[in-house]
Amino acid sequence: MIKSNQQEVNETLKHIKSKYPEANDNGLSANICAKSETPLNYMNNADFLDQVNRSRIWINWAKSFGLRKSINRKHSSYGIKHLIEKDEMSKGYVCNMAAIVALIIEGVKITSHGNPLTNLSNKPFMLKVRREARRRFI
Numbered sequence: 001m002i003k004s005n006q007q008e009v010n011e012t013l014k015h016i017k018s019k020y021p022e023a024n025d026n027g028l029s030a031n032i033c034a035k036s037e038t039p040l041n042y043m044n045n046a047d048f049l050d051q052v053n054r055s056r057i058w059i060n061w062a063k064s065f066g067l068r069k070s071i072n073r074k075h076s077s078y079g080i081k082h083l084i085e086k087d088e089m090s091k092g093y094v095c096n097m098a099a100i101v102a103l104i105i106e107g108v109k110i111t112s113h114g115n116p117l118t119n120l121s122n123k124p125f126m127l128k129v130r131r132e133a134r135r136r137f138i
Contacts, residue, residue: 002056004105006044009052012101013039020112025097027077027114039097048098054090055102058083062124063106075125076115077103083125 016039020028023039042048059080081099084090096115103110103118110116 002053002060004049004052004056004102006049008105009049009101010043012104013043016097016100016104023097025095027096028100028112028116029114039101042097048095051092051094051098052102052105054092055081055084055094055099056106057089058087059099059102059106059108059120062120063108065121065123067108068119068121071109071111071117071119072122073117074122075120076117077110078115079125080118080120 016023016028022029025039025041062080077099078096080103081094081096084094084099085092100110100116103116109119111118
């Protein structure tokens with residue numbers, strides 16, 4: 001099973017804070033809607049660690065479809081966070097920063113703006129949409 005430990009998450013949070021000084025719980029740039037001033041507030045937080053681990057499971061599945069050489073401009077970390085929340089295996093709230101941390105730990109390329117874009121393939125996004133559409137008609 002894919003699982004981060006607290007030290008790995010803490011190191012990633014420190015990396016985010018040093019590379020993106022304006023990062024907050026809503027993304028990598030300043031945002032007036034942010035609830036947390038800094039990603040470092042999530043250090044040693046068991047609930048956040050759980051969110052990262054649930055995110056990693058979905059991201060690892062998405063990576064199985066391959067990574068693009070270029071950035072996918074169709075899906076941001078915020079959209080990914082919502083797909084993780086809706087996933088049958090994940091169930092439950094995931095904050096945007098947990099998805100971003102999981103993307104970084106999983107080695108997915110991200111852009112440096114608010115809700116980062118990634119180099120994940122479009123295939124997992126389309127499969128999720130089709131699966132949800134089928135459920136509505138069953």
